Amino acid sequence: xxxxxxxxxxxxxxxxxxGTLRIDTLEGETKYLPVESIDALYLHGQISFNTRALGxxxxxxxxxxxxxxxxxxxxxxxxxxxQLSGNTVVEQVRAYDNTERRLRIGHRIIEASIHNMRANLxxxxxxxxxxxxxxxxxxxxxxxxxxxxxxxxxxxxEGDARKRYYDCFDSILEAPFRLxxxxxxxxxxxxxxxxxxLNGMVYxxxxxxxxxxxxxxxxxxxxxxxxxxxxxxxxxxxxxKPILADRLVFRLVNRKQITTDDFETELAxxxxxxxxxxxxxxxxxxxxDQTVQHPRLKRKVSFKTLIQTDVYSLKKHLLTGEPYHATExxx
Amino acid sequence: MSSTDVVEEYVQDERDPSRSPNVPITxxxxxxxxxCKRELWFMxxxxxxxxxxxxxxxxTHVDETSYGTSRRSFxxxxxxxxxxxxxxDVMEVKVSSALEKPAxxxxxxxxxxxxxxxxIDKDGVLxxxxxxxxxxxxxxxxxxxxxESTVRGVLxxxxxxxxxxxxxxxxxxxxxxxxxxxx
Numbered sequence: 001x002x003x004x005x006x007x008x009x010x011x012x013x014x015x016x017x018x019g020t021l022r023i024d025t026l027e028g029e030t031k032y033l034p035v036e037s038i039d040a041l042y043l044h045g046q047i048s049f050n051t052r053a054l055g056x057x058x059x060x061x062x063x064x065x066x067x068x069x070x071x072x073x074x075x076x077x078x079x080x081x082x083q084l085s086g087n088t089v090v091e092q093v094r095a096y097d098n099t100e101r102r103l104r105i106g107h108r109i110i111e112a113s114i115h116n117m118r119a120n121l122x123x124x125x126x127x128x129x130x131x132x133x134x135x136x137x138x139x140x141x142x143x144x145x146x147x148x149x150x151x152x153x154x155x156x157x158e159g160d161a162r163k164r165y166y167d168c169f170d171s172i173l174e175a176p177f178r179l180x181x182x183x184x185x186x187x188x189x190x191x192x193x194x195x196x197x198l199n200g201m202v203y204x205x206x207x208x209x210x211x212x213x214x215x216x217x218x219x220x221x222x223x224x225x226x227x228x229x230x231x232x233x234x235x236x237x238x239x240x241k242p243i244l245a246d247r248l249v250f251r252l253v254n255r256k257q258i259t260t261d262d263f264e265t266e267l268a269x270x271x272x273x274x275x276x277x278x279x280x281x282x283x284x285x286x287x288x289d290q291t292v293q294h295p296r297l298k299r300k301v302s303f304k305t306l307i308q309t310d311v312y313s314l315k316k317h318l319l320t321g322e323p324y325h326a327t328e329x330x331x
Numbered sequence: 332m333s334s335t336d337v338v339e340e341y342v343q344d345e346r347d348p349s350r351s352p353n354v355p356i357t358x359x360x361x362x363x364x365x366x367c368k369r370e371l372w373f374m375x376x377x378x379x380x381x382x383x384x385x386x387x388x389x390x391t392h393v394d395e396t397s398y399g400t401s402r403r404s405f406x407x408x409x410x411x412x413x414x415x416x417x418x419x420d421v422m423e424v425k426v427s428s429a430l431e432k433p434a435x436x437x438x439x440x441x442x443x444x445x446x447x448x449x450x451i452d453k454d455g456v457l458x459x460x461x462x463x464x465x466x467x468x469x470x471x472x473x474x475x476x477x478x479e480s481t482v483r484g485v486l487x488x489x490x491x492x493x494x495x496x497x498x499x500x501x502x503x504x505x506x507x508x509x510x511x512x513x514x
Contacts, residue, residue, distance in 0.1 A: 322494070
């Protein structure tokens with residue numbers, strides 16, 4: 001049983017009304033949000049709020065992810081942690097600081113990431129082009145992962161795989177959508193804009209999942225902690241991007257749920273319009289709630305839970321030495 | 332080489348105000364020991380998962396709303412939460428009798444703890460308000476031996492470097508730790 005994310009697009013004010021959240025939009029509308037039923041709150045508009053509202057969110061452990069102008073991710077307000085464990089953080093940092101242990105975890109993350117990229121190509125091979133040779137190359141690169149002895153070497157293998165993977169996008173995507181080259185900051189075309197937006201959603205989903213453990217989100221294993229972001233979230237997001245973001249990009253474009261009308265190109269690059277973001281988010285939330293039968297848990301779990309159990313598995317690995325099972329698409 | 336029994340040692344550590352045991356045992360630990368040793372290891376080693384599950388809320392609700400007037404709650408040594416009935420018996424309230432042994436052992440541990448550490452002799456009542464069922468629990472030679480072997484077992488499991496092996500149990504599906512344990 002997972003709770004839903006809640007997205008607020010309106011501009012307005014967020015306040016606390018007794019035990020519940022109240023939103024007054026600039027258009028004069030008032031809405032109440034039962035705080036117990038939200039997993040995470042996403043603010044896409046201009047919202048002002050006070051500490052009483054934060055206090056309520058805090059009490060219910062609801063993180064708030066804030067998106068600024070044109071929905072660029074601005075940051076997160078993470079409630080005081082319900083999970084505090086010095087042990088966990090100590091073990092996490094120890095593993096990071098131990099070349100062997102760090103590499104082993106990095107290997108699992110990148111293997112899963114390449115595996116999931118390959119699964120996408122395998123699905124589209126024959127449908128949208130012939131990707132058999134790239135699928136084969138990704139298989140080899142996945143095998144090569146465990147031979148890498150240094151993190152930069154590992155990242156080079158990952159970069160190589162990702163480049164070959166992105167090279168197939170233009171065959172999969174229906175015209176006029178083209179990726180050409182992966183460019184963000186700012187995204188240079190519609191496809192890049194779509195990928196960036198969805199990658200951001202995957203990233204915040206990972207931030208939420210990590211917050212539910214005592215793990216420190218800033219200490220990642222593949223990404224360097226100096227990157228000024230939650231590098232552990234970036235690591236976990238790499239595993240889930242092909243599953244949750246890329247597959248959705250293909251589907252939205254090829255089913256024409258998203259068209260070029262859903263984008264606007266400005267000096268700052270190409271970005272989704274508000275209507276476009278709404279469509280994408282609705283589909284993204286839907287895919288988070290999709291379920292698959294889990295072979296180890298012997299029950300159906302949602303993709304959102306899958307992120308959570310991936311993080312639990314990492315945590316358990318850090319604390320007990322039992323193997324870390326990074327999520328590799330099996331369904 | 333001292334051949335002091337771990338249980339004796341534990342009791343000494345508990346009774347001596349200047350010392351405390353390395354692993355202070357709680358009622359929950361005793362319960363987990365009889366439910367699943369792996370769960371005990373996770374819990375005692377501070378490996379926790381998000382506790383939002385409804386089963387816990389249900390348990391808390393049943394406990395808080397049952398037999399309101401005829402019992403008083405005490406917290407002993409900051410660790411042992413006891414409910415004493417007007418009759419003087421120690422009561423433990425459970426939602427269901429499905430896991431009878433763990434609940435009984437938890438209550439027996441409380442009785443043993445009161446006797447060994449605080450020199451207080453009490454009998455116990457195990458209550459299942461939703462099933463309108465009660466069961467009396469007393470410390471005799473057999474049950475004392477059961478408690479002491481549990482204490483030994485708990486200390487052994489908790490002190491291990493790694494968790495006990497994964498084992499499929501009929502109630503894994505309702506366990507809080509399943510998403511961590513099986514992953």
